[in-house]
Amino acid sequence: MSEQLTSILTISLGAILINNFIFSQFLGCCPFLGCSSKVETASGMGLAVVFVMGLASAICYAVNLLLAKLGLEFLQTLAFILVIAALVQFVEMFLKKMVPSLYSALGIYLPLITTNCAVLGVVLLNVQNDYNFIESVVYGLTGGVGFMLAIVLFASVRERIDFSDYPECFEGFPICLITAGLLALAFMGFNGMKIF
């Protein structure tokens, strides 16, 4: 049991801080740069990603077991992306009907998540790292939390950039990338942190 707990803690710490999905693995950069002009939208997007990544990890674990049993591992990418797309649709319909308040908060971000490479990335990495069911789900959830942390931090920095001076040609995207780079530099400080 304690071994399981250690491995879960190590995975969580890694996914949130050390190997942050955005800052060290570059997964999910498009929504990270696109949906981060306000803290509010950023946290909405972040929450939606945590939710979908957790669910996708759980379901794709089962799908992968099935594929492995049938000897059809080569269909992995195809199956995963279809599962994710269907899952996102399903979650959207479910929330709309059952939890309208949550739907109004997350609704507009959900369709964007299908093409978020962090989601497909996390399920592929689960397979690559041979994670068991619990580890997969934990990796998915904490990876999402890492994404949320990154996007919320980034959005709060971006809100202030509007009031600062920078060369004209850096307007818009370039200054965002430079900011993200500096944040990534800060996150590098977590490198080498270890539990036990």
Added chain:
Amino acid sequence: MNNILKLTLVLFLICAIVAAVLGGVNELTADRIAQLQKEKTEAAYGAVLDSPEGYEDLQIKSYTQVANGQKIKIGKISKAANGKGYVVETTFSGAQGNISMVVGVNNSGKCTGISIIKHSETSGLGANAANTAEVGVNFRAQFKGQDASIALSRDGGKIDALSGATITSRSVTNATLAAILAVQDLG
């Protein structure tokens, strides 16, 4: 209703066609991929402990060995058919992700070489531990002849860490120690 049926049918048809094509491509490439994988493992075995006569599986069940506080998963242990020693497969976490490595250990418990099969370390830093360029070759050469007292030079041993990649270097060192201990445990 009819429309939904039609949509489902079209989607299903497209999926079926794509899956069939993939099946074909897989059929063509599967053997080659398996062959490459096998060659790679064999080459790694040969690099750490030369045995043209082959290797015999000694212990297949994997277990966890603790070395300097780090958990190292010991995989298959094989005995060189020429009786020179053992080859141990290890898996452990490096700085970025899991590293798979084979370690050769001779009969007197000394490392005969290491070879990294799979890793996801930072390119240009930790990844140097596995590459075939000079830095990598020199780094791995240090492990030859080391015994259970193996450690990084900053930890009081003789292994110089790769620059900018202390964590990778330390985990590789720990895994080597774990392999040596695993062979000692065989008795």
Added chain:
Amino acid sequence: MFKKRLKEGVITNNPILVQQLGMCATMAITTSLFNGVGMGLSVLIILTCCNVVVSAIRKIIPGEIRLAIFVVVIAGFVTIVDLLLKAFLPALSESLGVFIPLIVVNCIIIGRAEAFCQKNTVGASFIDGITMGLGYTVVLVVMCLVRELLGKGCFGGGLIDLARGVTLDGTGTGIQIFPSEYGASILTLPVGGFLTLGFLFAAMQYALKKSAKKKELAAKEAAQDGKEADEQ
């Protein structure tokens, strides 16, 4: 015709620097020229194939589920390329790792399918695939060259070593221009990806703005000349 489209794909409508698509892989894998060229060509091939297929079936597929069908087609081609790389170029497949299957969610491909191929003929889509793919590859190559030169002081790492037969796994230093100890190794780390792409973007915006201004000025001058001619 092709020349005009090429200019569009590589410069004025560059998928990365102007359309802002497919950034993840651009920043993640551009640590050596070997990776950059490999990734660029893989995307070029997949993009061209998908474009052709999507435009060929554009009249058969029902509008409601077109995105799902695009994704299936893309995933199919990505898996084919993935399997072929694993079998014939294992070094590249290992070096790019998870970023090969992740081409499925690379916005460039689905973006071109949605914006271009479902309205255009097979031939036009084919050319679009090649030009956009080249635009993508050019940016990757520039990123790699900058990051390698400033970060490690070398040129063409992996690719040149592979050609010379020194190393087989796509690592290595290529031609060392200055000793690697003097390089800003931060550029080879993830941070470097963000910074390099940021500066590249800024340079592109600068260039585009300058050429727009020049054109404006030229137009103004022409108008002025015309006026003067009229007055005389």
